[in-house]
Each structure stands twice: as structure tokens, then as C-alpha cells.
Amino acid sequence: METQVNQKVDTSVPSAKEEVEKSLSPFQLAMRRFLRNKLAIVGLIVLSFFVLVAIFADLIAPHSPTAHNLYNIDAKASSEHWLGTDSSGRDNFSRLVHGARISLTIGFFAMFFTVALGVLLGSLAGYYGKWVDGLIMRATDLMMILPFLLLILTIVAILESVTITLFITIIALTAWPNLTRIIRATFLSLREKEYVLGARSIGASDFRIIFKHFLPNAVGPIIVNATLMMATMIILESALSFIGFGIPQPTPTWGNMITEANSLRILENHWETWVPPGIAILMTVLAINFIGDGLRDAFDPKSNQ
Amino acid sequence: MEQTKEKLLEVRNLKKYFPVKGGILQRTIGHVKAVDDVSIDIYKGETLGIVGESGSGKSTLGRTILRLLDPTDGNVIFEGNDISSIRQGKMRQYRQDMQMVFQDPFASLNPRMSVGEIIEEPMLVQRTMGRKERKEKVVDLLRKVGLPPEAREKYPHEFSGGQRQRIGIARALSMNPKFVIGDEPVSALDVSVQSQVLNLMEDLQDEFDLTYLFIAHDLSVVKHISDRVGVMYLGRMAEIGPKERIYNNPLHPYTKALLSSVPVPDVKRRREKIKLKGELPSPSNPPTGCTFHTRCPEAHARCKTERPELVHQGDGQYVACHLYTGGA
Numbered sequence: 001m002e003t004q005v006n007q008k009v010d011t012s013v014p015s016a017k018e019e020v021e022k023s024l025s026p027f028q029l030a031m032r033r034f035l036r037n038k039l040a041i042v043g044l045i046v047l048s049f050f051v052l053v054a055i056f057a058d059l060i061a062p063h064s065p066t067a068h069n070l071y072n073i074d075a076k077a078s079s080e081h082w083l084g085t086d087s088s089g090r091d092n093f094s095r096l097v098h099g100a101r102i103s104l105t106i107g108f109f110a111m112f113f114t115v116a117l118g119v120l121l122g123s124l125a126g127y128y129g130k131w132v133d134g135l136i137m138r139a140t141d142l143m144m145i146l147p148f149l150l151l152i153l154t155i156v157a158i159l160e161s162v163t164i165t166l167f168i169t170i171i172a173l174t175a176w177p178n179l180t181r182i183i184r185a186t187f188l189s190l191r192e193k194e195y196v197l198g199a200r201s202i203g204a205s206d207f208r209i210i211f212k213h214f215l216p217n218a219v220g221p222i223i224v225n226a227t228l229m230m231a232t233m234i235i236l237e238s239a240l241s242f243i244g245f246g247i248p249q250p251t252p253t254w255g256n257m258i259t260e261a262n263s264l265r266i267l268e269n270h271w272e273t274w275v276p277p278g279i280a281i282l283m284t285v286l287a288i289n290f291i292g293d294g295l296r297d298a299f300d301p302k303s304n305q
Numbered sequence: 306m307e308q309t310k311e312k313l314l315e316v317r318n319l320k321k322y323f324p325v326k327g328g329i330l331q332r333t334i335g336h337v338k339a340v341d342d343v344s345i346d347i348y349k350g351e352t353l354g355i356v357g358e359s360g361s362g363k364s365t366l367g368r369t370i371l372r373l374l375d376p377t378d379g380n381v382i383f384e385g386n387d388i389s390s391i392r393q394g395k396m397r398q399y400r401q402d403m404q405m406v407f408q409d410p411f412a413s414l415n416p417r418m419s420v421g422e423i424i425e426e427p428m429l430v431q432r433t434m435g436r437k438e439r440k441e442k443v444v445d446l447l448r449k450v451g452l453p454p455e456a457r458e459k460y461p462h463e464f465s466g467g468q469r470q471r472i473g474i475a476r477a478l479s480m481n482p483k484f485v486i487g488d489e490p491v492s493a494l495d496v497s498v499q500s501q502v503l504n505l506m507e508d509l510q511d512e513f514d515l516t517y518l519f520i521a522h523d524l525s526v527v528k529h530i531s532d533r534v535g536v537m538y539l540g541r542m543a544e545i546g547p548k549e550r551i552y553n554n555p556l557h558p559y560t561k562a563l564l565s566s567v568p569v570p571d572v573k574r575r576r577e578k579i580k581l582k583g584e585l586p587s588p589s590n591p592p593t594g595c596t597f598h599t600r601c602p603e604a605h606a607r608c609k610t611e612r613p614e615l616v617h618q619g620d621g622q623y624v625a626c627h628l629y630t631g632g633a
Contacts (some may be wrong), residue, residue: 007452011550023419023460024460025417025418025419026417026460026462027417045518063438089537091589108377115355158456163443193412194407194408194409194412194413195412195413195414195415196471197373197405197407197415198407198414199401199415199426201372201373201400201404201405202400202401202426202427202430202431202476202480203396203398203400203401203427203430203431204426204430205430208430212415212418212426213415214417216485217415217416217417219417223394235326
């Protein structure tokens with residue numbers, strides 16, 4: 001990986017003389033800066049590893065993650081069960097592998113829909129201003145007054161049983177205010193730019209101005225916040241599952257696996273049940289945060305260090 | 306002589322007030338009178354230069370004419386059609402005839418669009434041409450503003466200020482406008498590049514049969530390019546007339562002061578410099594009567610109470626000053 005990074009650096013130097021090199025858009029320039037960031041590359045590799053595990057979970061896991069065997073509960077690690085079994089006799093390693101799939105899916109889609117909602121509302125508020133802005137901003141204020149975790153707990157408690165889709169929807173519907181504010185603030189600063197005025201002076205539609213002039217210039221903050229939000233979502237899922245308000249058992253998620261450590265007996269004697277999912281969460285979140293930091297430095301080189 | 310020419314644009318009593326909000330309830334507590342009762346005629350094929358200090362409302366005037374800002378009051382009549390109160394949707398069809406070149410070449414081009422996309426965008430928006438036709442036009446325009454065709458693949462950050470301003474001009478011309486407003490198009494450029502861009506704009510004026518409204522804070526730039534010159538002070542027109550009259554025979558004390566501050570490249574010719582006292586007063590609380598009386602070296606009692614109107618002084622020169630309407 002090191003050599004590849006260096007090659008990227010080298011190509012940019014002689015291009016000044018050659019003049020034939022293709023012009024790079026600001027986005028491509030940012031990507032190039034990103035690829036020079038070693039920590040971000042490490043994060044990318046780690047995350048790619050977990051994504052691959054999630055995709056090929058069926059091939060990697062030796063057992064079904066939900067098949068229980070009540071004659072073999074809380075087993076120690078063996079050649080049959082690499083990380084032992086949990087209190088229902090399910091294979092911990094298989095659950096860990098499949099947990100990657102569920103946790104990353106939830107993290108990604110919760111992030112995706114939150115960002116979609118945040119970008120939509122933030123764009124409308126920042127672009128149209130006036131009463132549209134007032135309405136949306138009061139709604140975000142209202143949402144931010146309510147404690148995020150308590151709100152989710154309440155909704156989950158009312159709904160009683162939660163599916164993955166429902167869980168993602170609930171998170172997206174409660175987590176949008178922060179991003180909405182960031183997008184709105186970015187739009188407000190872009191609104192004063194002369195090229196936006198220029199677009200208006202040629203008669204461009206609102207739709208075109210938002211999609212061609214605002215959003216491409218707001219892509220930095222959007223991507224950075226989306227990345228960091230995905231890490232938050234994974235932690236949130238784990239935390240909620242841990243206290244029993246997340247995805248119900250027997251669906252394997254990392255949070256659900258750690259729930260086993262609720263019991264002191266397992267916490268003390270069966271570390272192989274709860275340490276691996278803990279490490280998995282830690283590494284995934286760290287990796288995503290490194291990527292997020294790398295992206296932020298890449299999109300805003302002035303804020304460097 | 307202007308009277309025989311055809312009017313392209315008429316500005317009638319145009320006003321643009323910005324509300325000043327204050328207090329906890331964000332109520333309007335006053336207005337900034339950025340453009341206050343300005344009337345000008347712009348004739349086909351001419352260049353009208355507008356000068357004034359920063360804060361005199363000259364940029365707001367340009368933006369209000371183009372309906373980038375909605376006027377508070379007054380009319381803008383373009384080729385006989387009043388465009389000051391029509392809906393933005395209907396305004397779109399007039400936009401191809403009226404374009405703007407902006408002041409800051411580093412802020413007026415979208416950094417995420419290639420130069421080709423930037424120049425093509427007006428044609429795309431107005432849906433007047435097919436794809437192939439548009440691409441050809443982009444290359445053609447680039448050549449006309451003195452840039453190589455390869456420039457269309459590049460991004461704005463790869464160009465210098467002067468080159469960017471050329472791109473801005475190419476964008477403005479891409480729909481064959483009749484009327485172009487230059488909002489201080491050269492004030493952000495180096496002096497050596499300024500003249501290049503000015504010459505380019507003059508050449509293009511002949512080639513495309515353009516009418517310019519050229520806004521600047523620099524009298525020497527305006528002198529170079531204008532046929533007529535208007536001097537603005539605190540949102541109002543102080544004096545307007547043919548270039549020769551304004552430069553050789555300025556009547557308004559403010560114009561005189563501005564002209565005396567222009568450096569002359571001749572050490573022997575010593576002139577009396579008129580130094581103006583104080584700062585430009587706040588446009589949210591302009592002085593009564595003639596807004597210039599607080600700084601005017603020739604102010605008298607009447608100036609403090611009565612607002613002077615633009616009065617014709619011969620040869621198309623109009624002055625808003627009591628000195629020429631019977632004095633004190």
C-alpha cells in the first residue's frame with residue numbers, strides 16, 4: 001500500500017512540465033489528498049475487511065448464526081465452536097461474522113436515510129430561507145430538545161417488536177436535525193457566492209441551482225458528516241441492542257452478542273463471548289472515524305492539523 | 306445627440322431599500338436606501354459608466370435592473386417591456402438578453418464545474434441549442450475571449466484572475482445578449498491585466514453589438530470605456546452626462562472632488578486637490594436635503610433642507626445640485 005501511495009505523489013510533480021496531464025476536478029484533487037493520508041488508508045483497509053466479511057458471511061461462518069443447541073450452552077472455545085457458544089448454545093463465531101452484516105447494514109442505511117433527510121430539509125431551509133427556513137429550523141429545535149436516546153427508547157417501547165427496517169426508519173427520523181443544520185449553514189454561506197447569482201442571472205431553475213451549484217460545493221461537509229454519522233449509528237445500534245431496545249434476539253448483531261455479558265458469570269468466565277464483538281465494534285468505528293478525518297482534511301486542506 | 310438614438314433600457318425612479326431588522330422580534334426598524342430614486346436611460350450600442358464610492362449603491366443598481374434583487378419601487382423598461390414587476394418565471398425569457406459580468410473572478414465561477422460546463426450552462430438553461438451546437442459555441446466563445454479550446458476541459462482553479470474574468474465574459478456572451486452589466490469587472494485584477502480585459506470588452510462590444518452598463522469605483526477605468534458617465538452618491542445620481550462633459554467640465558462638487566483625486570501622469574501640471582471631509586454617511590440614515598451637504602465644500606443653507614433634482618445643463622449633462630438652480 002505504501003508504494004502505491006508514493007506513486008500517486010510522484011505523478012503530480014512532473015505534470016507541471018508535461019502539461020498533458022488531464023485536469024483534475026476539485027473532487028479528484030480531494031481524493032488524491034485523501035489517498036496520501038496513511039491513517040485514512042488504514043481505516044479504509046480495516047473497513048473493507050469488515051465489509052468483505054459481511055458480504056461473504058455465509059461462506060465464512062461454519063454454523064448458522066441462529067441455530068441453537070440447548071445441550072451445548074456457554075461452551076468454551078473448541079475446534080467445533082471457535083469462540084464457544086452463547087447461553088442459547090449458538091455458535092459465537094458465526095454470530096460474530098453475521099453480526100458484521102447486520103451491524104454494517106444498519107449503520108450504513110441508518111446513515112444513508114438520515115443524510116438523505118438532512119440534505120433535503122437542510123437544502124430547502126438554506127435555499128429558500130424565510131418561512132421555509134423558519135419552519136424547518138423550529139422543527140429541528142423541537143427534535144433537539146427531546147433527548148435522542150430517550151426518544152428512540154420510547155418509540156421502540158411503544159412498537160414492542162422491532163425489525164431492521166423499522167429500526168433504521170426510527171433512527172433516521174430522529175437523527176436528522178444535526179445534519180440538517182450543517183447543510184443549511186453550508187447553503188447559507190454558498191448563497192452569497194457570485195456564481196450562484198450568476199446562475200440566477202442566466203435564468204437557471206431553483207432545482208438546477210440546488211443540484212448543480214449548491215450540492216456539489218457542499219459535498220465535502222456532507223461526506224465527512226455522513227461518514228462520522230455511520231460510526232455513530234453502529235455504536236447506537238450496539239448500545240440499544242445491549243439494553244434490549246434494539247434488534248431483538250436471535251438476530252445476530254454485535255450489540256446483541258455483548259448483551260450476553262449482562263450476566264456476571266459470562267463476564268468473568270466467558271470472555272470469548274463478548275470481547276470479540278467488542279473489538280469488532282471498536283475497530284469498525286475507529287476505522288470509519290479515521291476515514292472521516294481523512295476526508296475532512298482532504299476536502300478542506302486549509303484546516304490541516 | 307443621445308435623443309436621436311434608440312433607448313434600450315429605461316430605469317424610472319428605481320428604488321431598492323433593504324430592511325434593517327432589530328430588537329428581539331426582528332422587526333423592521335429602518336431601511337438602507339441602497340438605490341434611492343434613480344432614473345437613467347441607456348441607449349443602444351453605448352457604454353454607460355457608473356462610478357461611486359463603495360456603498361453608493363452602484364452594484365445594487367445593476368442587480369436590481371437584472372431582477373437579481375426585486376426593486377422596492379420604480380420601473381425597469383427593457384425594449385418597451387416593463388420587467389420590474391413580472392414574475393421570475395416570465396423574467397427567464399428576458400434573461401438571455403441581459404447578462405452580467407461579476408466583480409470577483411474567484412467567486413463568480415463554480416469551482417466544481419469545468420470551464421466548458423460553465424460557458425455551456427446558459428445555453429443549456431435557455432434550451433436554445435442542441436448539444437453539438439452548444440459545444441461548438443463554447444469553443445468559439447473561448448477563442449473570442451482569447452483562450453485555447455483545451456481550456457474547456459479545465460477547472461476554474463487552474464486559471465489566473467484575468468483568464469477567469471475572460472471565462473466570465475464568455476459565459477455572459479453565450480446567449481448573444483443585447484445588454485451586459487459589468488459589475489466592477491476589472492477592479493479585482495492587476496492593472497496590467499485590467500487594460501487587456503477592458504480592450505477585450507470593447508472589441509466584443511463592436512463584434513456582438515452590445516450595450517454596456519459598466520460599474521466601477523475608478524474614474525480612470527470608466528473614462529477608458531464609457532460614452533457617458535453617471536456619478537452616484539448614497540444611492541442617488543449626482544451627475545450624469547457625456548464622458549467629455551463629465552471629465553472636462555464637471556459641475557457637481559462631488560464629481561469635481563472625485564476627478565481631482567485621480568492621479569495625473571504629469572509632474573508639472575499641479576492641480577488643486579479637493580479633499581472631502583469625513584466618511585460616506587450611513588445609507589440607513591442619510592443626511593437631509595442634498596445627501597452630499599455634510600461633505601460638500603460649497604454647501605449652503607438650502608442644501609440641508611431641500612433635495613436637488615437632476616437638471617439638464619446642456620449637451621446631455623444632468624446635475625443634481627442647487628448651485629446650478631439659482632444657488633442659495
